[in-house]
Amino acid sequence: MAAADELAFHEFEEATNLLAQTPDAATTRSDQLTPQGHVAVVMDSGGSYGAEDEVESDKAALLQEEKQQPGFWTFGYYQSFFDVDTSQVLDRIKGSLLPRPGHNFVRHHLRNRPDLYGPFWICATLAFVLAITGNLTLVLAQRRDPSIHYSPQFHKVTVAGITIYCYAWLVPLALWGFLRWRRGVRERVGPYTFLETVCVYGYSLFVFIPTVVLWLIPVPWLQWLFGALALALSAAGLVFTLWPVVREDTRLAATVLLSTVVLLHALLAMGCKFYFFQPLPLEHVAPPHQATSQPPNTLPPTLPRSMAT
Amino acid sequence: MAEAAESPGDPGTATPRPLFAGLSDISISQDIPVEGEITIPMRSRVREFDSSTLNESVQNTIMRDLKAVGKKFMHVLYPRKSNTLLRDWDLWGPLILCVTLALMLQRGSVDSEKDGGPQFAEVFVIVWFGAVTITLNSKLLGGNISFFQSLCVLGYCILPLTVAMLVCRLVLLAELGPINFMVRLFVVIVMFAWSIVASTAFLADSQPPNRKALAVYPVFLFYFVISWMILTFTPQ
Numbered sequence: 001m002a003a004a005d006e007l008a009f010h011e012f013e014e015a016t017n018l019l020a021q022t023p024d025a026a027t028t029r030s031d032q033l034t035p036q037g038h039v040a041v042v043m044d045s046g047g048s049y050g051a052e053d054e055v056e057s058d059k060a061a062l063l064q065e066e067k068q069q070p071g072f073w074t075f076g077y078y079q080s081f082f083d084v085d086t087s088q089v090l091d092r093i094k095g096s097l098l099p100r101p102g103h104n105f106v107r108h109h110l111r112n113r114p115d116l117y118g119p120f121w122i123c124a125t126l127a128f129v130l131a132i133t134g135n136l137t138l139v140l141a142q143r144r145d146p147s148i149h150y151s152p153q154f155h156k157v158t159v160a161g162i163t164i165y166c167y168a169w170l171v172p173l174a175l176w177g178f179l180r181w182r183r184g185v186r187e188r189v190g191p192y193t194f195l196e197t198v199c200v201y202g203y204s205l206f207v208f209i210p211t212v213v214l215w216l217i218p219v220p221w222l223q224w225l226f227g228a229l230a231l232a233l234s235a236a237g238l239v240f241t242l243w244p245v246v247r248e249d250t251r252l253a254a255t256v257l258l259s260t261v262v263l264l265h266a267l268l269a270m271g272c273k274f275y276f277f278q279p280l281p282l283e284h285v286a287p288p289h290q291a292t293s294q295p296p297n298t299l300p301p302t303l304p305r306s307m308a309t
Numbered sequence: 310m311a312e313a314a315e316s317p318g319d320p321g322t323a324t325p326r327p328l329f330a331g332l333s334d335i336s337i338s339q340d341i342p343v344e345g346e347i348t349i350p351m352r353s354r355v356r357e358f359d360s361s362t363l364n365e366s367v368q369n370t371i372m373r374d375l376k377a378v379g380k381k382f383m384h385v386l387y388p389r390k391s392n393t394l395l396r397d398w399d400l401w402g403p404l405i406l407c408v409t410l411a412l413m414l415q416r417g418s419v420d421s422e423k424d425g426g427p428q429f430a431e432v433f434v435i436v437w438f439g440a441v442t443i444t445l446n447s448k449l450l451g452g453n454i455s456f457f458q459s460l461c462v463l464g465y466c467i468l469p470l471t472v473a474m475l476v477c478r479l480v481l482l483a484e485l486g487p488i489n490f491m492v493r494l495f496v497v498i499v500m501f502a503w504s505i506v507a508s509t510a511f512l513a514d515s516q517p518p519n520r521k522a523l524a525v526y527p528v529f530l531f532y533f534v535i536s537w538m539i540l541t542f543t544p545q
Binding site for chain 1: 426449450519523527530533534537
């Protein structure tokens, strides 16, 4: 009976620690504890411990099952990615807005619980805000130059959506693939999972939302200032997150990776600025517009023509 | 007969007689006919109702559905915490509203298609896929509303924005100018707020309390995009 009690106790240990420990480790740990403690626990539970050990082993098995996620065809699998509260999402957004050198976004804010809510809705918001503010600059341009024809430019929503979503999902995929490929070089720090990479990129795009709204102010140097500031914050967040994973690698690979990440981010910011926000026409250009024929007036959104005029 | 009447639920506790032997002592055949349909009266009434809708006139069918849709419109226009929208959901109302909105937002193809406002298909896709995405989002966050109930609520709450579109089209018949724009802006903002309040009144209760904002924000974005489409509509 004493052997059965010891077995029952070591299963209880496993259940509480949520780890699949080897029986040897459990027995050595239990040997290190005072026998008095053992005896006390066993005595307290009394006769019902025989029934409880089945419950504990069931609980251990259940907890281990919970750690293995349900299959990807079940709804519960996707529900595990949305297991966040409002306060957690706000905290993650704040963490992405204020990157600090020591703070790793993934370890400090995500804490191994990446979510898909943030990346998805931040990308959706950014796409719509880009299209809407881009359209608003056309309104401002029309007020300055009445010959410009205003149109809702609804196709820009599609373009914005596709660009932002492709960036926020394909670039993390490439990054994750690259980090896993280089995993052999680096033994100590494991790479991030795909979802964590997507989370980092998604939350880092948040700073562009107020920036895009501020780009409505028609002062060019201010627009460039805001753009640079947003890019600096966003890229800093990415670099500080990737640095612990990448510094184990060779110096060349590390610099190439980090500079590629920053470069892609800068390309996205500049591409959005140029495509969605046309430079405002100057006042003295108005007379030539009235003199020239129809096509240049009805096609203001295409970049080369408006830059040429 | 009293003890036999008490024992039917528990024939096992009777004295050691074979199981269910006591049932033959109970004369239920005199009280409730055992043959034929053993249905509760409510259900049998519903079954009659179903079979008779085949025989009723088309006008009755249409008027019944229209009255149901109209009743839900009233619930949206005066949002109270009632369950009518949730309990008897239907998708006729959202379809009518979406088609009306898309038809009104469509513009003539005078301009090049690239530059114009949303086409019919684009409005349709935005409304329905937006509603589906919001519903999936709310279910993934752990809300306990069913898929079609949520679609129904989101679709019906487009009603204030459809009214705003009607008003905007009427206002656009007058001369264009800043006053015209201000009137349209005011109408759209008021109707947008009304839509948000109406849909939140129905949807917010189904979410866990610490995730309400996460579920309501996409609704806000959805109606904001629709309001933007209405506000930027320019007839040409």
